[in-house]
Amino acid sequence: MTRYLVNWPxxxxxxxxxxxxxxxxxxxPQILVILAVLLxxxxxxxxxxxxxxxxxxxxxxxLFKLHSLQIYESQGVHYGLVxxxxxxxAIPGGYQLTSQTSGFEPMLxxxxxxxxxxxxxxxxxxxxxxxxxxxxxxxxxxxxGQPKTVPPLLLFPVIFLWEELFSEHLWFAGTAxxxxxxxxxxxxxxxxxxxxxxxxAVIAVVGTIILGLYxxxxxVHWLTTGGNPYGGAVGAPPFGAVLxxxxxxxxxxxxxxxTLLGFGGFLVPRLLTWGTDAALAARAQALTQRVTRLTESRxxxxxxxxxxxxxxxxxxxxxxxARLVAVGMSLRAAEELMRANPEAxxxxxxxxxxxxxxxxxxLRGLVRGIYPPxxxxxxxxxxxxxxxxxxPMTVDTDITLQGEPPMPVAAAVYFAxxxxxxxxxxxxxxxxxxxxxxYAGGMLRATIADDGAGGADASRGTGLAGVEHRLAxxxxxxxxxxxxxxxxxxxxxxxxxxxxxxxxRQAAAPPQTxx
Amino acid sequence: MRxxxxxxxFLLRDGLVRLLDAHGFEVVAAVGxxxxxxxxxxxxKPDVGIVDVRLPPTFxxxxxxxxxxxxxxxxxxxxxxxxxxxEQLYARELLADQAGGVGYLLKDRVFSDAAFxxxxxxxxxxGTVLDPEVVSRLMTKRARSGPLAALTPRERDVLSLxxxxxxxxxxxxxxFITEKAVSKHAAGIFANLGLAPSDDDxxxxxxxxxxxxx
Numbered sequence: 001m002t003r004y005l006v007n008w009p010x011x012x013x014x015x016x017x018x019x020x021x022x023x024x025x026x027x028x029p030q031i032l033v034i035l036a037v038l039l040x041x042x043x044x045x046x047x048x049x050x051x052x053x054x055x056x057x058x059x060x061x062x063l064f065k066l067h068s069l070q071i072y073e074s075q076g077v078h079y080g081l082v083x084x085x086x087x088x089x090a091i092p093g094g095y096q097l098t099s100q101t102s103g104f105e106p107m108l109x110x111x112x113x114x115x116x117x118x119x120x121x122x123x124x125x126x127x128x129x130x131x132x133x134x135x136x137x138x139x140x141x142x143x144x145g146q147p148k149t150v151p152p153l154l155l156f157p158v159i160f161l162w163e164e165l166f167s168e169h170l171w172f173a174g175t176a177x178x179x180x181x182x183x184x185x186x187x188x189x190x191x192x193x194x195x196x197x198x199x200x201a202v203i204a205v206v207g208t209i210i211l212g213l214y215x216x217x218x219x220v221h222w223l224t225t226g227g228n229p230y231g232g233a234v235g236a237p238p239f240g241a242v243l244x245x246x247x248x249x250x251x252x253x254x255x256x257x258x259t260l261l262g263f264g265g266f267l268v269p270r271l272l273t274w275g276t277d278a279a280l281a282a283r284a285q286a287l288t289q290r291v292t293r294l295t296e297s298r299x300x301x302x303x304x305x306x307x308x309x310x311x312x313x314x315x316x317x318x319x320x321x322a323r324l325v326a327v328g329m330s331l332r333a334a335e336e337l338m339r340a341n342p343e344a345x346x347x348x349x350x351x352x353x354x355x356x357x358x359x360x361x362x363l364r365g366l367v368r369g370i371y372p373p374x375x376x377x378x379x380x381x382x383x384x385x386x387x388x389x390x391x392p393m394t395v396d397t398d399i400t401l402q403g404e405p406p407m408p409v410a411a412a413v414y415f416a417x418x419x420x421x422x423x424x425x426x427x428x429x430x431x432x433x434x435x436x437x438x439y440a441g442g443m444l445r446a447t448i449a450d451d452g453a454g455g456a457d458a459s460r461g462t463g464l465a466g467v468e469h470r471l472a473x474x475x476x477x478x479x480x481x482x483x484x485x486x487x488x489x490x491x492x493x494x495x496x497x498x499x500x501x502x503x504x505r506q507a508a509a510p511p512q513t514x515x
Numbered sequence: 516m517r518x519x520x521x522x523x524x525f526l527l528r529d530g531l532v533r534l535l536d537a538h539g540f541e542v543v544a545a546v547g548x549x550x551x552x553x554x555x556x557x558x559x560k561p562d563v564g565i566v567d568v569r570l571p572p573t574f575x576x577x578x579x580x581x582x583x584x585x586x587x588x589x590x591x592x593x594x595x596x597x598x599x600x601x602e603q604l605y606a607r608e609l610l611a612d613q614a615g616g617v618g619y620l621l622k623d624r625v626f627s628d629a630a631f632x633x634x635x636x637x638x639x640x641x642g643t644v645l646d647p648e649v650v651s652r653l654m655t656k657r658a659r660s661g662p663l664a665a666l667t668p669r670e671r672d673v674l675s676l677x678x679x680x681x682x683x684x685x686x687x688x689x690x691f692i693t694e695k696a697v698s699k700h701a702a703g704i705f706a707n708l709g710l711a712p713s714d715d716d717x718x719x720x721x722x723x724x725x726x727x728x729x
Contacts, residue, residue, distance in 0.1 A: 357623045364600050374602050377575035382604060389603040392655050 009121045010040045010047030016054045016114075019080035048125050055118035062111025063164075066104060066238075067172045080114070082106045105243045112241040115160075139281075147280045150270045152197035154204040159189045161211055165237050198274050205267045211240075212261025218244060219254015293475075301473040304466070312370065319362035327352045327359070371411060380410040384417055384435060391421050393430055399437040403498030405444055409474050413437075413446055413492060416467040416478065420448040420490045423463060428452020428488055439498055446492040454486035464490075516639055519561040520545040521552035521578060522597075523570050531565060531625065538632035549577035556585040556592065563639035567622075568598040568605070579605055583612075590614050595638045597622050601649045610643070618644035618680070637680050644680030651675065665707045673700040 004011070017036035039047045062079055069077055069084055077084045084103030123133035136151035163170050163182050170182040192200040218239075237244065240260075242252045334348035367373065375383035381399045388395035404410065417435060424430040430452030437446045468478045476494030518540045522528040525547075532542050544555040549570045556564050564585070570577040582594045593616035596609060601621055609617050618638040624646065625631050634644045645653075654675050666674065669690075676686045683701070687694045 353626050357626055360621075360623050368600070373600050374604065377569075378604075386602045386604040389607070390652055 004044055007044035007048040007125075009051045009125055010044040012051050012117070012121065013037075013040050013047050013054060016051075016058050019058060049127055052118045052121045052125070052127055052129075055114050055121060059111045059114035059116075059118060062107060062114060063167070063171075063238075066107050066111060066243075067167065069104065069107075077103075077107070079107050080110045082110050105249060108238050108243045109241040119157075147284065148270060149274065149278070149281065150201040150205060150267050152193040152200035152204070154208070154267075155189045155193055155200040156186075158204045158207040158211070159186055161240055162207060165239060168237060198278075201274065202271060205264050205271055208260050208264035208267070212257045212259070212264055215239060215253045215255075215257015216261055217257070218250045219257060222248075222250035222254060297469075297472045297475075300469045304470055304473075308370075312366065315362070315366050315369075319366065320359045323355050323359035323362065327355045330355065372414070375410060375414050376407075379404045380414060381437070383410075383414055384437060387414075387418055387421060388433075388435060391433065392425060393433060395421070395433045395435060397435045397437075399435075401437060401439055401498065403439075403500050405494075405496045405498055409444065409476075409494055409496045412467075412470045412474060412476065413444065413494060416471060416490075416492050417446060417448055419463045419467050424448070424450040424452055424488070428454065428486065430486075430488075442495055442497070444492075444494045444496050444498075448490045449487060451487050454482045454484050454488050516540050516563065516636070517543045517559070517561040518635070519543060519552070519555045519559055519564045521547075521549075521555070521564065521570060521581070522567045523547040524567075527567075527622070527625075534625070534628045534631065535565075535635070538628070538635075540632075540635070548572065549581045552578070553581045553585060556581070556594075557588050560589060560592070563593040563595060563616075563635055565635065566594055566596050568596060576605070579608070583608060586612060586614065591616055591641070593638045593641065594618070595620065595635055595644070597625070601646050603649055603652055606645060606649050606653075615641045615643060619649060620644065620646045621648060634680065642680050643678075645678055647675075647679055650678045653678065666704060670700050670704050670707065673697060674704050677701070677704075 013036040014033055017033040020032055058080075065077055065079060066084070082103050084107045119133060121127075122130045123137055124130070132153055136153040139149050139151040142148035163185065170178045173179070189200070192203070239253050240256045242249055242256055244250060244253045330348045330352035334345040334352065337345040337348065372383060372386075374386045378386075379401075381401050384399060385397055388397045405413070421433065424433050428450055430450035433448060433450040435446070435448050437444070439445070464478065464480065471478055471492060471494060474494050474496065476492060479491045480488070481491075482488040516539070518535055520528060520531050520535075520542060522531060522545070528545050528547065532545055535542055543559055543561055546552050546555050547570070549572065552564075552566065552570065555561075564582075566578045566582050568576055568578040570581070579596065582596055586592050586594065590612070591614040594609075595618035596605075597620055598605070599622055601619060606619050609619055616638055618634055620631075620634060624634070637644050654671060672690060673686055676689060681689065683694050683697045687697045690697075
């Protein structure tokens with residue numbers, strides 16, 4: 001069922017097929033209808049992709065057929081819901097067409113309606129060109145962070161309406177040249193829409209207003225002449241969805257003109273603010289993207305922080321806290337034994353001393369994993385040099401920093417480098433590592449290159465992925481080049497400002513900690 | 516022996532004074548901030564100073580800076596630097612002037628007061644005493660390639676104990692070998708590292724460390 005709900009445009013195919021019954025010289029025209037129904041039911045997705053082509057073609061065919069009828073055909077035509085016909089008078093020596101027509105106006109309206117329906121379907125489905133239509137609608141309505149403006153795509157229907165007025169000379173002239181001209185005008189319009197959207201928008205609005213005035217003038221004519229019940233010339237030019245040949249058609253043309261005029265007038269103010277609108281649109285889009293990215297990295301940051309707190313709690317619980325409990329127990333036992341067995345008591349106290357030493361070791365390790373003291377006291381440069389000294393293999397450092405990055409950024413970069421070094425040791429078996437840190441153009445850059453076996457991957461293994469997330473919180477990026485066989489190069493870039501002062505000295509003295 | 520103490524935590528400062536008193540040292544000053552410490556060291560010129568790395572006003576590495584500054588003013592002034600955490604980087608900075616009489620220990624070592632007092636005396640005598648933590652990291656550093664690879668495991672053990680400031684006798688006791696064996700290993704170390712042999716404890720350690728740190 002969802003298949004049909006999602007691809008409901010496919011269900012318009014049988015409608016198109018129905019309309020062709022009676023038009024084409026198909027022996028059993030109902031076959032088309034059956035095929036269309038089968039296609040709509042069996043493959044609605046594919047049907048939805050082609051239905052707008054079918055609607056366009058059907059509308060265009062209707063226009064063509066209308067013209068043919070107007071000029072020379074004598075039999076009736078069944079088009080869609082309309083039957084149009086001409087009367088023919090036989091005269092000596094040939095035939096003469098009467099000026100009596102019927103069903104032509106509705107037929108034009110229906111043909112234009114099918115073309116309009118094709119555009120609507122295009123806008124709704126994901127077919128190519130649908131995106132352009134949707135963007136045009138968004139530009140008209142404003143929405144999705146898109147301020148209201150004039151869609152340049154409007155130029156296409158305006159060109160269509162204008163060419164329709166001159167269809168006699170352009171589309172149905174009988175020779176190829178005018179048709180080529182008509183196509184060329186469309187092509188120029190397309191180029192304008194893409195290259196000079198503002199020019200396209202201006203032409204579209206001006207064209208709409210002139211057309212509107214033209215229609216309104218016909219309506220005024222109808223009013224001033226009190227309505228003309230008798231038909232006008234045969235083969236009158238179509239105007240939008242109205243065939244103007246006197247009578248109430250002029251009223252309809254007037255109403256259509258009024259609509260066009262109103263629409264054009266509505267769009268004029270937006271033309272005047274075009275420049276700012278375009279800038280606003282671009283800015284709105286950029287902001288929307290940024291908000292999305294920030295929301296993602298914020299939730300990442302929260303996850304990372306929570307995970308870290310949990311790790312600290314666990315390490316404290318299993319490590320230092322456990323040892324301190326053991327110390328307390330040893331001391332308590334020593335208290336009991338002090339008088340009765342002083343030697344045993346001494347041994348217990350020595351044990352307590354040893355355990356408290358190990359508790360200090362645990363705490364040292366924990367602190368190092370949270371925020372290494374050397375990073376807090378000396379800053380990123382010296383902290384990385386200390387890392388380099390502690391690593392088991394040779395690590396050369398080339399660090400040039402004129403100031404100190406903000407503490408959270410420094411911590412993120414420090415741990416990134418630490419993780420990269422760990423990987424170099426553990427996975428790559430590297431002998432030499434080169435670390436470079438620099439700052440240029442508002443970006444802090446760090447590279448870690450090792451001559452190990454390579455094969456590192458940010459998507460495998462959580463170490464580098466966690467680092468990447470942590471860096472993303474500051475709009476930082478991490479890039480890994482690690483072909484199997486090495487060498488591995490990890491590059492980090494974080495935008496930040498360097499302070500001119502030395503680290504920690506800029507902060508107020510922290511409260512005294514317990515030794 | 517006259518001692519100056521620079522430690523801002525009252526409990527620990529008091530404990531150090533007591534410990535040193537008990538082991539026959541004379542505490543001529545016990546101060547709690549970097550400026551006071553610098554003044555005490557340069558004016559009182561003690562036989563040895565005990566310095567905490569982290570001191571007011573900034574609580575970062577003020578004590579370390581005072582130590583380096585004091586030794587610039589009084590070259591070879593024996594100083595034992597204590598810290599909550601040890602970094603090879605800081606050890607390097609302390610050893611840079613190669614003047615001897617430097618100690619760099621974790622505060623935990625204070626728990627074993629006899630050993631601590633020995634360390635203070637070693638430093639006062641011009642020796643170099645590095646915390647085993649620092650030494651072990653130094654030793655793992657070049658285990659793969661470089662000069663350490665040329666040493667036998669036994670020689671590495673002797674070297675690491677030497678770097679911790681132990682005398683030949685102490686090393687012999689620790690490794691359960693004779694002093695003569697220790698001397699032989701020491702000679703082997705110097706030969707393998709391509710250094711001139713020396714009997715002066717301090718010069719030995721300094722030479723080795725300078726070499727390893729290069």
